[in-house]
Amino acid sequence: MAVPKKKLSKSRRDMRRANHDRMDHPTVSACRQCGAPARPHTACPECGTYRGRQVIDVEAEEEPKAEDKDKAKGKGK
Numbered sequence: 001m002a003v004p005k006k007k008l009s010k011s012r013r014d015m016r017r018a019n020h021d022r023m024d025h026p027t028v029s030a031c032r033q034c035g036a037p038a039r040p041h042t043a044c045p046e047c048g049t050y051r052g053r054q055v056i057d058v059e060a061e062e063e064p065k066a067e068d069k070d071k072a073k074g075k076g077k
Contacts, residue, residue: 026039027039027040031044031046031047031049032049032052033047033049033052034046034047034049043055043056045058046058
C-alpha cells in the first residue's frame with residue numbers, strides 16, 4: 001500500500017477535494033417539436049413529446065392542478 005512521505009497540508013488537501021464538489025450547469029437542448037429548452041433523454045415539459053412521439057398529455061395534467069388549488073382555497077364547493 002502506498003504511504004505518503006510527508007504530511008499534506010490542509011490547504012492542499014482541501015483544494016484537491018474542492019474540485020469534486022463543483023456543480024456544473026444542467027445540459028439543456030432544444031425540443032425537436034416546439035423548440036423549448038428541455039433536458040436531453042427526457043420528455044419535453046412544454047409539449048410532452050419524446051423522440052417524435054406524444055408521451056405525456058400536457059394539457060390534461062395542467063387542469064387538475066388548478067382545480068386542486070381552488071379546492072384548497074374553498075372555491076371548489
